[in-house]
Amino acid sequence: MVAMKYEELDARKMSILKAIIDDYIASVEPVGSRTIAKKYDMGLSSATIRNEMADLEEMGYLSQPHTSAGRIPSDKGYRLYVDKLMDPNEPVLKPTQEDLEAIRDFMQRRIHELNQMVRAASEIVSRITHYTAIGMAGSVKKHAIKALQILSLDIRKLLVVVVLDNDIIKNQIVKLSQPLLPEELSRLSVICANLLTGNKADEITAEIINDIIALSGIDRERVLPIVEGILECIKQCDSAEIYTEGTANLLEHPEFNNLSKAKTLLELLNKEEELAKLLHSCEDGGAKGIVIRIGTENELLEVSDCSVITATYSVDGINLGTIGVIGPTRMDYGKVISALEYVRKRLLSE
Structure with missing residues (x-):
């Protein structure tokens, strides 16, 4: 979690702050001293609570x-609430009967592909929490070329076919500004296979590319698009897929009644690269693999009014994937954390 220094708060101020946050999460209404005096048995007058609230506002915990x-x-x-005031042993996850049926369905499915497992888990988290969930399967390793071939589609169009070391086959169409003769194409295909097999994308250096050009006797302008096509095939497999579940849940929360704010966040949810950055930034650290970023603690401006809670799931140091939950800063933190922990147990028992 994000480290923060706090002023020393006495037990009374801590109790009042926790009561205000609990009430605001539930009601979405600003909380007054009379509400706290009536609803919470603190043995304090409304005037005393009001004075303590004024102190908490001056210290920056309330506005x-x-x-x-x-x-x-x-x-x-919220940061103090998450770090110090939430009861970690409080059973806050209370799935509905519909939720339980969805969870049972998830557990009964024989999901062997990691991507589909993370996607299904994201769907369950979104269903339970009523927030938007994003999932990203972990990249166990970067993939190397096992075999490749370059085929002619027409005079100025080639098909690059690459078999990776996980036996996934990728292909890419390459357009040429100048055609290759059949014997040139055959020679280039053999040379590329010989020099590139066994290499990962970041191991294909300028020196190797220069060797391909020299050995093939074909000019650089015609070879480079083909090499780029080969690299693109590898990157398609190396890049993590992003899954977004429960986007419509955003509209259930009054914080997103503002169309401009909702539009900004909805646009972000369509940008896979930005979402990948968001999840990658949360992969390290955090108790039990849980990272909580509140408001301006988030690096992306688009979520500076939101809270993002992520859980990274791993076995024996191997990253299986990351699931994140996006919602207003008035998020039910306990419920989201327990949902992510619940799904963690299910994922690791599959």
């Missing part, structure tokens, strides 16, 4: 959206 309104938690308040 007051309107002069006449109650207080709402700040990012700093």
Whole structure:
């Protein structure tokens, strides 16, 4: 989790702050001192609670959206809540009967492909939490070329076929500015196979490419697009697929009634590269593989008003995948964390 220094808060201030955050998460309404005095048995008067709330606001844990309104938690308040105030042993995950049936279905499916397992798990997390979930299968290793061939489709169009070391076959169409003679194509295909087999994308150096050009006797302008096609085949397998589940859940939360804010986040959810960056940034650290980023702690501007909770699942040091949950900073943190932990147990028992 993100490290933060806190001012020393006494037990009374901590209890009041926890009550305010719990109430605000449930009600979405600014919380006043009378509400806390009535709903929580603290043995304190409304005036005493109001004074403590004023101190918490001055210390940056609360804010007051309107002069006449109650207080709402700040990012700093949520961070203290997550780090110090949540009861880790409190059973907050209460799936509905429909949720339980979906979970049973997930457990009964014989899912052998890691990508599909992560996708199914993301769907379950989204269903249980009612937030948007994003999943990314872990890349166990970068893949090397096992075999390759270059075939002619027409006078200016080639098909590059690459078999990778995981036996996945990828292909890429390459367009040429100048055609290759049949004997040139045959020679180039053999040379590329000899020099590139066994190499990963980042091992195909300029020196190897220069050797291909020299041995084939074909000019650089015609060879380079073919090498780029080969590299693209490898990268297609190396790049992690991103799965987004429960996008419509965003609209259930009043924070996203603002069309501009909702549009910004929905656009982000369609950018796989940005989502991959978001999940990769959360892969390291965190208790039990859980990382919580609140508001402005997030590196991406588009989620600076959101909280992102991610769990990275691994076995024997091998990264199986990462699942993240995106929602308002007024997120039910306990519920999301317990859902991710619950799915972790299911994933690792498959």
